[in-house]
Amino acid sequence: MTSAYIKEEHEIFRQSLRKFLDKEAYPFYEKWEEERMIPREFWLKMGEQGFLCPTIDEDYGGSGVDFGFAVVINEELERVGSGLVGIGLHNDIVVPYITAYGTTEQKQKWLPKCATGEMITAIAMTEPGTGSDLAGIKTTAKLEGDHYIVNGQKTFITNGIHSDLIIIACKTDPNAVPAHKGISLLAVERNTQGFSRGRKLNKIGLHCQDTAELIFEDCKVPKENLIGEEGKGFLYLMEKLQQERLVVAIAAQIAAEEMLKMTIDYVKSREAFGKSISRFQNTQFKIAEMATDIEMGRAFLDQLIVEHMKGKDVVTKVSMAKWKLTENARKIATDCMQLHGGYGYMEEYEIARRYRDIPVASIYAGTNEIMKVIIAKNLGL
Template identity: 55%
Template sequence: MVSTMAINKDDSRSFLREEHLLFKQSIREFLAKEAVPFYDQWENEGGIPCSFWKKIGDNGFLCPWLDVEFGGLGADFGYSVVLAEELEMVGSVLGGISIHSDVVAPYIATFGTIDQKQRYLPKFITGEMISAFAFTEPGMGSEIADIQTTAIKKDGYYIVNGAKTFVINGFTADFMIVACKTDLNAVSSQDGISLLLIDKDTPGFSRGRKLGNAGLGNSDSAELFFDDALVPVGNLLGEEGKGLSYIMQKLQQEKLMCAIGSLIAAKDMLHLTMNFIKGQKAFNKKISKFKNAQFTIAEIATDIQLGRTFVDGLICKHMTGENIITEVSMAKYWITEMSKRISEKCMQLHDGYGYMEDDKITRRHRDIPLSKFFTGTDETVKILIAKNIGF
């Protein structure tokens, strides 16, 4: 069952206004009715049903930041934060909705042609079209230069060959942005990368198995295959060879979204653990009265508060358009590591009950480590930080 916390505790967050809190209340009530009762079933079945995407779209919760001309609310990034946090409070499997709404859609809104925007964005908002971003490949490291999927232009098409893996939303996606090499003779191995918009009915495109992994249970993560897939040249996103530049421009928000999700997961684990130990006894004494338990809870709460203060400051800066990629990288690295550390402490306080497969604390412990690999491993993030501070 989803844990809840009083919304008024968030009132003091500097970027939240009354309209954000009303949005928060609406999405929370919607999820309590339409997601929480079915979450266990969705995990067992391996993903969110298309019917739920339609419901969340019909209620106006997807891509609220998009312009009114495409069906959005023209809202600020604060709405995206609220949406991501409320989804994560229910469970990490719902994170694919934030990827659709605040990772994939911004690429099209920023770099797409008018035709591409009109073709995709209205359906993104209604939930009629589910999207994914296909970047990672089998055996691929963290370097974008390792991309082996190719797209060769011929007779008005890009002929795409290669494979992608660990694509969130990949099994049900109607459409995906795919990173490909369009210039095999580029001087730099990182040049010649382009982004293509590929629909599910593209000739030569197929999906592999739905991937089970150590995190996110049976989430909608899949392998994608391209065997001489024919993609019209009009499906090029932006300019040819600018894919790496586009990815770097969007990396700040993606890393920030990752930090936000990890922080909420840690906060939820604290809430679950506090509720659990208040009702448990050892040696005829409530566990919550033991000094060690109190010390551990105090340490976790302090880490979370420090993380929340840091992230909220970055959210405000991001909303004003500041370049904070270094700070956001720090937040992504530190908070995902902190959340993993907190999950271990919370599992310890749950004792054997923390290893019951159907218990939410177990799922949190299972899911949290996977966030460390989103938008780059710790090592690549640290290299970026070191480089940006002049080392």
């Protein structure tokens, strides 16, 4: 099925990216998983080839292309492995805060390096005691002279180890009523006084993706690093979470497609009771069910991407896609592993890694329970 937003230039770009990944990613991915880290050299190579932040204006080192190119990048990276999610976060989740709300000076300072891979970004919202309830964050930023003094901790931060520029959600007015009106966004640079990294977190899956704790102890952040206006951080987060959740939905859809593909190949080649297990009715029914869910998910997702690219408000549909496609992928991972039999539990088979990697997609970027709350609210309930 050809997506409505995909033009000839997108397909040419996809083929170029695939050739790059065939050479620079696929042969090394298992090693990166074992080493629990994607090397910075890979980021630099991505940047050199124009595969980082392509939607940034040409004035700031990007290509100035549409979101369709970002979709292609996210799809092809997910085909390699879910551990590359940090690149999509950099390209399509963090950098857009700078392009949308940053000053000209901030854009000139940071965006060119984001596009080359010299500067890796992260966004820090979650805290040890605060997840879905963003208004309840405890990290504070008090303006003293030319600097904000930041105190607090963040956790589960994607790109937490590699990051050179971190956009943090913090309370610049702890007494604001309602509480969310006291939230602002600050950009914290590597080597900032008072900023340190805690543990590199050991996760069930996404092994090559660096996730870490961040610590701010009287951290001195120049007031020029305020993103947008003070007190509007929560509003900015709500505006940009639409695209973040869309990126998660895209990855989940590709993961499901890849798992089905490898499982079909496996059941055709594996024999039991004197015939291919693809010929057993249970196998055929399971495959048929998964293929149908995947095809329906793809149709909904592609239309959603078109609407998003047109600038439409698709918060409700994005919330639907995020929860439904991640749930689909999680169920498909289980069914595909079962169809692999004992071999599905072996690390040498990719389905084992996919089975580990997919569950977190229903947790980050807003849990699926929060997605249902948003859907219900927007339906007038």
